[in-house]
Amino acid sequence: MAVVDDNNILTLLGEKIKPGASATINFNLAKLYTTSSVEVPIIIERAKEKGPVVLMTSGIHGDEINGVEIVRQIIAKKINKPKIGTIICIPVLNIFGFIDMKRAFPDGRDLNRVFPGNPRGSLASRFAYQFVKKILPVADFCMDFHTGGASRFNVAQTRIDPSDLVAREYADIFNAPFTLHSKIIPKSYRSTCSRLGIPILLFEGGKSKVSDRAIAREGVHGAMRILDHLGMLDDSFEVPVPKKNSILIEATRWLRARYSGLLHTKVSCGQLVEKGQKIARITDPYGRFRHPVKAPRDGYVINVNEASLVYQGDAIFNISAEKTTRGQQASAEEEA
Numbered sequence: 001m002a003v004v005d006d007n008n009i010l011t012l013l014g015e016k017i018k019p020g021a022s023a024t025i026n027f028n029l030a031k032l033y034t035t036s037s038v039e040v041p042i043i044i045e046r047a048k049e050k051g052p053v054v055l056m057t058s059g060i061h062g063d064e065i066n067g068v069e070i071v072r073q074i075i076a077k078k079i080n081k082p083k084i085g086t087i088i089c090i091p092v093l094n095i096f097g098f099i100d101m102k103r104a105f106p107d108g109r110d111l112n113r114v115f116p117g118n119p120r121g122s123l124a125s126r127f128a129y130q131f132v133k134k135i136l137p138v139a140d141f142c143m144d145f146h147t148g149g150a151s152r153f154n155v156a157q158t159r160i161d162p163s164d165l166v167a168r169e170y171a172d173i174f175n176a177p178f179t180l181h182s183k184i185i186p187k188s189y190r191s192t193c194s195r196l197g198i199p200i201l202l203f204e205g206g207k208s209k210v211s212d213r214a215i216a217r218e219g220v221h222g223a224m225r226i227l228d229h230l231g232m233l234d235d236s237f238e239v240p241v242p243k244k245n246s247i248l249i250e251a252t253r254w255l256r257a258r259y260s261g262l263l264h265t266k267v268s269c270g271q272l273v274e275k276g277q278k279i280a281r282i283t284d285p286y287g288r289f290r291h292p293v294k295a296p297r298d299g300y301v302i303n304v305n306e307a308s309l310v311y312q313g314d315a316i317f318n319i320s321a322e323k324t325t326r327g328q329q330a331s332a333e334e335e336a
Helices: 065-076 095-100 123-134 165-174 189-196 213-229 325-332
Strands: 010-012 015-017 022-031 037-046 053-058 086-090 141-148 152-160 178-181 200-207 247-249 252-256 261-265 278-283 290-294 299-305 315-320
Touching: 010 037, 015 022, 022 123, 037 095, 053 065, 053 213, 065 086, 065 141, 065 200, 065 213, 141 152, 141 189, 141 213, 152 165, 152 213, 165 178, 165 200, 165 213, 178 299, 189 200, 200 213, 247 299, 252 299, 261 299, 278 315
Parallel strands: 053 086, 053 141, 141 200, 152 178, 178 247
Antiparallel strands: 010 015, 022 037, 037 086, 152 200, 152 299, 252 315, 261 278, 278 290, 299 315
C-alpha cells in the first residue's frame, strides 16, 4: 500500500523514501515466457518540505511514444525535482506493449479499459489492480499522457468531463492549445481516479509510434505550469508563458471517406477550416479519378488521419461541431 505517514515518509511497494530523497523502484508483476522479469521503473523525487504528491504516467498504451517522450523530458531536465512535495514518474506503464510496439497487453486487452482491475483476471486486469491498490492511493493529482491511435494525429489537447469543474480549472492552467469535452469512459484509468476522488488531467497529442517535438513541448510546458500552480516547480525554471488561451471544444464529429483510394490531405491539425473548403482529395492508383473532400462545416481540425490509403467509410478528419448528443459521443469514443 502506498502511503505518506505523519513523519512525511513515503512508503511505496514496501520501500520507504524519506523527505529530500530520490529513488527508483521497480514494479514487478509478471514474467516473459523465458521467465525473465519484466520491470516497470517508478522514478520518485521528494522535496524536504511537505506538499502534494503528483503522479505522472505515460505509455498506458505501449505504442504511444510521444507520451513517453514527455515524461522522459520531465525527468531528464530535472523538472521532476520538486520544491515541495513529491513527484512520481512512470514513463512506461505498459512495458509489454512498449517492447513490442503494440497498443495492448500480451493478452490482447487494452489496459485503459480494465481499470480498476481484478486480482484474478487477465494479465492487464491484474496489472491495473496492483497499480490501483499499491501506487495510485498516494497521489493527490495525476497527469496521464497519450497520443492518437493508429495513423490518426491528434492536436495537442487536454480532455475533461464537462461536469468536472476541478478538471476544467487544471486544464485552464495546463493550457494546451485545445481543451475537449469528453465524457469519462467506464473502466478507464480516468474513471478510477474520478471514483477515488483523485483529480486527473489527460493530455493527448501526436500519433502512435512517432515522437513529435512540438507535441512533446506542449506536454512538458503544460506540466510545468501545473507544477508551478501547486508551488512545486523549482525556482531555477522559468514558467512557460502560452501564446494564447486554450480553445474549448464542446463536441466534434468525424468526417468519413466517401471513396476508397489514396488520401492526400491539404490541412493540418489545429487549423480552422470553413464549410465547403477543400481539405483533402482521394485518388485511385491509376490516375483515373480525383475526388475532393470538403469541410462539412466551419470548425477546428482536431484529428487528421495520416494514412496514405483509406477505405470508404474510414474516419479521416475529426472537426469541431456544435454541441449535440451525437457530437459528444463521437468525441468520447476516441478517448485514449
